Amino acid sequence: MPGNSKSSEQERRSATGASSAGARGEAEDIAIIGGGIIGICAATLLCEAGRSVTVFDRTGICEETSSGNAAAFAFSDVLPLAHKGMIRQLPKWLADPLGPLTIPPAYLPKLLPWLIRFWRAGAARHHEASLAAQAGMMKLAEAEWMALLDRSGTRPMLRKDGSLEFYESEAEFRASLPGWAERERFGIGFRHVEGEEMAALQPGLSPRFVKGTFVPGWKTVADPKLLGKSIWAYAEKLGARFEHARVARIEADAKGASIVLADGSRRTAKTLLITAGAWSHLLARDLGDSIPLETERGYNTTLPVSAFDVKRQLIFSGHGFVITPLETGLRVGGAVELGGIERPPNFARSKAMLEKAKRFLPGLDPSGGREWMGFRPSLPDSLPVIGASRAPNVYYAFGHGHLGLTQSAATGRLIRDLVLGQTPPLDLAPFRPQRF
């Protein structure tokens, strides 16, 4: 991968803080808290615009949720989650403790306000506005990613194989049709398939699937963690710096922002961006912003590449998981566990999806896998927060839920425009941090 080992080396080197302005006692120009895919895309676009940027992260570059996701550039996934048939499936899914959606009973009281907002976001009167906002974001997302892949030399990591979604009955297929009609309105191409055509798109599939939908424009990347590291290597060439540190607290006033690190030391910056994924609301709270961020925890298992010849991303919507062929393995997973950021992972969920994958692709070898859990940072209306804090000189970019990889380059572009005082190419009202 372009620059990958160099990037790790530079991460280690800058982990000492030796190159950061803060460590030299000077104010940073722009400080970014969170080195996931959102933070590094923003850092990259700001560096390209000639700004000086330091990223602070407690683990590293794309080492948390951005490392293990399903690798999809889901540009055609414009339906907000609350509308995607999820509410319809809720009773069935919740009845299965290892099914596509779980809420640990002890967490329910804490989750309830978010769930009520999620439910309301699904109401018909919010539908059109959310759909239009998401469709506009996705158009920008595709344009910005394609351009960034070229500028950073990472285009060889792009895969244009499309996706294939499956249905186990005519009834399930018919229930999916309104959603496909919505996508058609926004110019998203797809083809319903069955029989030999479906078998040719993915040989070795169980006969339990009677129909499918092929989306030719769906794209994936060779490996999301390696893509993130490669984008960061490009940002470093443009001058981006990394400081390995946990941020304990933030403050901001008209002169700039102050970051208090876990070791008690302080960094200052003229402009601060918070891209701390599922932990962002904890920092926003320091500035008086109350943002209803939750986490949809997701699970997967990455098998050796040889586990099965999967031709493209396979989507089992009725079961809430996907199978993605990566350069580094075959990734089986998804699911949503609305369980907060504290409780330990329950890898029985990864195993349950793997067991289903074996049934759906009978020739799959389920041995030798690596289990993983990640925290999707999710807002109740399925749209991210992108915009200015109530505190001066501070911006937020978090809450991308299931679509953070897909929307990261566009988010970087929008944040760059806001920081530089330029007019963004999208109306940012639907993404305002103060909309709740």
Ligand SMILES: Cc1cc2nc3c(=O)[nH]c(=O)nc-3n(C[C@H](O)[C@H](O)[C@H](O)COP(=O)(O)OP(=O)(O)OC[C@H]3O[C@@H](n4cnc5c(N)ncnc54)[C@H](O)[C@@H]3O)c2cc1C
């Ligand atoms: C199973 C699964 C599958 C997914 N599949 C896809 C997909 O196919 N396509 C897609 O587009 N999206 C997908 N997603 C969603 C995507 O992974 C996320 O939306 C995205 O990674 C979020 O990126 P982020 O930069 O906001 O957060 P993160 O990647 O979590 O980065 C946040 C960073 O902030 C740091 N941080 C937090 N608090 C502090 C602090 N106080 N001090 C210092 N550092 C801090 C963390 O260490 C972390 O590195 C999937 C998610 C999951 C879980």
